Amino acid sequence: MEDENSPALRAGVDFRGTPNATQPVLEHIKPGKKRAPFWRYIRINLPRTTRLLIIAVIAVIGGASASVALSNHEPFLYATHALWSVCGAAALFVAVGLLTSARIWKWGVPIALSSLLIYLGGLLGNAPYVWNGASVVSAAIWNLTLLASLAYLVLSWALRCGMIVAAPDHQHFLD
Amino acid sequence: MDLGFPWWLRIEHFLNIIFISFLVRSGLEILATYPKLYRSQHTVPGTSWAKFTVQQEPKHKYYTVGGEDSDYSPRISLPGQRQLGLGRYWHFITVTGFITCWIIYFILLLVTGQWRRYVPTSWDTFTQAGHDMLAYLAFTMPHPTDGMVFNALQQLSYGFVVLILTPLVILTGAFQSPAIANHFSRITRLLGGRQVIRSTHFLCLVGYVAFFAVHLPLVFLHGYLHETSKMVLGHSNNPVLGGVIFTLGLALVIALHVVVTRWTLADGRAVEKLHNRIVRPWSNLLYKLPARMHYDRSNITGKDVGLDNATHNFRGSGRPPETPEYLALMANCYEDDYVLEIGGYVEHPMTLTIAELRELAAGHSQTTLHHCVQGFSSIGRWRGIAVADLLDLVKPLPGATDVVYTSFQNMGRDDALYEGGTYYESTPMVEARMPQTLIAFELNDEGEIPAKNGAPVRLRLESSTGFRSLKWLERIEVVNRYDIILEGRGGYFEDTDFFDRNQLI
Missing domain, CATH: 1.20.1440 (de novo design (two linked rop proteins))
Incomplete structure (x- = not known):
C-alpha cells in the first residue's frame, strides 16, 4: 500500500532515510532568513x-x-x-x-x-x-x-x- | 466628439489603482494557501502545471492540504503570514468596490459615447496599431490617432484591459464561488472546470501585472508629468501641478497598503466586521442558488477517472480523530457500533445506525465537485441521505433556525497544525434544506468513506467551501440560535480563524 500513497515512490524516487520522507522541507532559504528569494517561489512546468x-x-x-x-x-x-x-x-x-x-x-x-x-x-x-x-x-x-x-x-x-x-x-x- | 478625460474617468482610474493593487495582493494571499495550479479538476499531487512555493511535501507520509500553504511576505501579499481568511476578506471587500466601479464605468462609457476611446470603429485601427508597435520598437513615440486622446495601440490595449480582461477576471472570480459554480455547473464545465477557471483567474492577475509593467514605463517615456496631469486635471496645461498631485496620490495608495496590512495583522476581527458590512449583503443572496450538479466522476474530457483519480486521491484536509472510541468504531468497521444522534430543538429526536441511514437513503447518491477553501478540488460520488429528509423525520420545532453538526474530531488533539477545540459547523435552515446538502456514508461506490475523508459518516455542503462539509460526524442538533455556541460564529474555523459562516464565495 505504501507505493499507492507515496507520489515519490510511484514516480520511482525513494526519499526514505531523508527528512523529506516524513516532513515538509523548505528549500532555498538561507540561514537566518525566513523566506527564499522571490524567484525561487516560481516553478512553471510547461x-x-x-x-x-x-x-x-x-x-x-x-x-x-x-x-x-x-x-x-x-x-x-x-x-x-x-x-x-x-x-x-x-x-x-x-x-x-x-x-x-x-x-x-x-x-x-x-x-x-x-x-x-x-x-x-x-x-x-x-x-x-x-x-x-x-x-x-x-x-x-x-x-x-x-x-x-x-x-x-x-x-x-x-x-x-x-x-x-x-x-x-x-x-x-x-x- | 472630444473624448478628453472626463472627471468620472479620472476618478475611476485612481480608484482602480487602489482596487487592482489590493486585489492582486489579497489574491496572492489566497494563492499562497494552495500555491499550485492545475488543469484537471482532480488536483492529484504532482500534476500541477505551476507551483509557487519552496516547500516540498513529505514524500512517504500522509499529509493534509492544511499544511500545503506557503508563508508569503506581507510586502507581497495582503496580509501575508498564512492568513487565508483575512486575505479572502480583503479580496471580497475590494471586489465589491471593483465590480461596482466597473459597472458604473461601463454604463458611463455607453451613455456618454466614450466607449469610442476603447472600441475600434474601423479596421484601420488594427493596421495603425501595427504601425504604432513598429514605432515603439524603433524607439520613437507614435502620435495619437486623429480625434483620439491616445494612439491606436494604446486604444487596443486599454480596450483589452477594460472590456475583455476585466470581465474575464470577474467571470472566473465569480465561478470560484462554490454556490455559483455548483448551481451553474454546466457553465463551470464549459469554462473548463474548477481548476482551469482558477488557473485562468491567476493568468488574469498576470495580465494585469504585465499591463502595468508596460504601462508604467510608457507613461515615463511619453512624459510623466504630461501624462499624469491628464489623469488628474483632465489636461496637460499645468503638468507640474497634475504630476505632483498624482505622485501624492500614489504615495497615498502605498501608505494605504502599509496601514491596511499592519491593521489587518493586528486586528483581524475589525477587518471581519468591515467585511460583514460590505460583503454579506450580497453574499447572502447566494443562498438562493442551491447546488444542483451531477458529475460523472470523469474529467471534463469525458475520460474515465482511472487509478489516478480513485478514492485515495480524493484529498484529505484534516486528520482523523484519535480517541479510543473512534478507533474502536473503526476497528469494528463502524457498521454495528456507530450511531448518529439527531436531536435538539425537534419533536422526535432519534438515533440512526449506518444500516438505518442506508435504508432511509434508498440508494440516493450525488456526484459532486468538492471546493476546498484553499483551492483544491476533487470529484466524488457520495451515497447518503439529504439533511432535508432527516429534518422531516425529526420535525424541527417552530422557531428552529439552524442545524449544528459536531464531529468526533478535536482539532488540537488530532491535528498538530491547529489549536484545541471540537470541530463543529452550523448551517442556516435554508442551507440545511438545500437538495444537495447530504449526510454521506459511502464514497465512489467503493464502500465506506475512508478515514481521511470523514468515515463513517460526514456532511456534504455542496454550496459552501469544503471545510464546512464536516467530517467524522458524531451528532446533529437543531437549534434556535447558533450564536451562543462557543465563540458564537457558527463553526470551528469561524471561531478560531477568520472565516465567515457564509462560505458561498
Whole structure:
C-alpha cells in the first residue's frame, strides 16, 4: 500500500532515510532568513510550451539579424558577416530544436550574446536607427535583435534557476 | 466628439489603482494557501502545471492540504503570514468596490459615447496599431490617432484591459464561488472546470501585472508629468501641478497598503466586521442558488477517472480523530457500533445506525465537485441521505433556525497544525434544506468513506467551501440560535480563524 500513497515512490524516487520522507522541507532559504528569494517561489512546468518559446525567440533573433543584414544599412564594418553568422546559427538551432529532442537551450546563449554584441557594436557604429536615417521598420527590426536577445538571456536564467523547464526535461513535481 | 478625460474617468482610474493593487495582493494571499495550479479538476499531487512555493511535501507520509500553504511576505501579499481568511476578506471587500466601479464605468462609457476611446470603429485601427508597435520598437513615440486622446495601440490595449480582461477576471472570480459554480455547473464545465477557471483567474492577475509593467514605463517615456496631469486635471496645461498631485496620490495608495496590512495583522476581527458590512449583503443572496450538479466522476474530457483519480486521491484536509472510541468504531468497521444522534430543538429526536441511514437513503447518491477553501478540488460520488429528509423525520420545532453538526474530531488533539477545540459547523435552515446538502456514508461506490475523508459518516455542503462539509460526524442538533455556541460564529474555523459562516464565495 505504501507505493499507492507515496507520489515519490510511484514516480520511482525513494526519499526514505531523508527528512523529506516524513516532513515538509523548505528549500532555498538561507540561514537566518525566513523566506527564499522571490524567484525561487516560481516553478512553471510547461516543458513543450517553453521549448517552443525558446525556439521562437531564437528564430526572431535569426530572422531579425537576416533582415538587418539584407538591408543597405550596415551597423559597422563587417557587421553583415556577423549578422549572417548569427542567422545561420539561429537557423541550425531552430532546426535542431524542432526536429530533435536535444537539450539545446545552452547553445542559444552564445547566439543571444553574439546578437547582443553586434547590437552594442552598432551603438558605436552606424546602427539603423531612425535618427541615423533608417526607416521605422528597419529600426524596429534592429531593436528587435536587442529585445529578443535580452528575452533569451532572461529565459536562460529562468531555466537555470528552475523557474521553467524545457522539453525533454520536466519539473518532476512530487509535491 | 472630444473624448478628453472626463472627471468620472479620472476618478475611476485612481480608484482602480487602489482596487487592482489590493486585489492582486489579497489574491496572492489566497494563492499562497494552495500555491499550485492545475488543469484537471482532480488536483492529484504532482500534476500541477505551476507551483509557487519552496516547500516540498513529505514524500512517504500522509499529509493534509492544511499544511500545503506557503508563508508569503506581507510586502507581497495582503496580509501575508498564512492568513487565508483575512486575505479572502480583503479580496471580497475590494471586489465589491471593483465590480461596482466597473459597472458604473461601463454604463458611463455607453451613455456618454466614450466607449469610442476603447472600441475600434474601423479596421484601420488594427493596421495603425501595427504601425504604432513598429514605432515603439524603433524607439520613437507614435502620435495619437486623429480625434483620439491616445494612439491606436494604446486604444487596443486599454480596450483589452477594460472590456475583455476585466470581465474575464470577474467571470472566473465569480465561478470560484462554490454556490455559483455548483448551481451553474454546466457553465463551470464549459469554462473548463474548477481548476482551469482558477488557473485562468491567476493568468488574469498576470495580465494585469504585465499591463502595468508596460504601462508604467510608457507613461515615463511619453512624459510623466504630461501624462499624469491628464489623469488628474483632465489636461496637460499645468503638468507640474497634475504630476505632483498624482505622485501624492500614489504615495497615498502605498501608505494605504502599509496601514491596511499592519491593521489587518493586528486586528483581524475589525477587518471581519468591515467585511460583514460590505460583503454579506450580497453574499447572502447566494443562498438562493442551491447546488444542483451531477458529475460523472470523469474529467471534463469525458475520460474515465482511472487509478489516478480513485478514492485515495480524493484529498484529505484534516486528520482523523484519535480517541479510543473512534478507533474502536473503526476497528469494528463502524457498521454495528456507530450511531448518529439527531436531536435538539425537534419533536422526535432519534438515533440512526449506518444500516438505518442506508435504508432511509434508498440508494440516493450525488456526484459532486468538492471546493476546498484553499483551492483544491476533487470529484466524488457520495451515497447518503439529504439533511432535508432527516429534518422531516425529526420535525424541527417552530422557531428552529439552524442545524449544528459536531464531529468526533478535536482539532488540537488530532491535528498538530491547529489549536484545541471540537470541530463543529452550523448551517442556516435554508442551507440545511438545500437538495444537495447530504449526510454521506459511502464514497465512489467503493464502500465506506475512508478515514481521511470523514468515515463513517460526514456532511456534504455542496454550496459552501469544503471545510464546512464536516467530517467524522458524531451528532446533529437543531437549534434556535447558533450564536451562543462557543465563540458564537457558527463553526470551528469561524471561531478560531477568520472565516465567515457564509462560505458561498
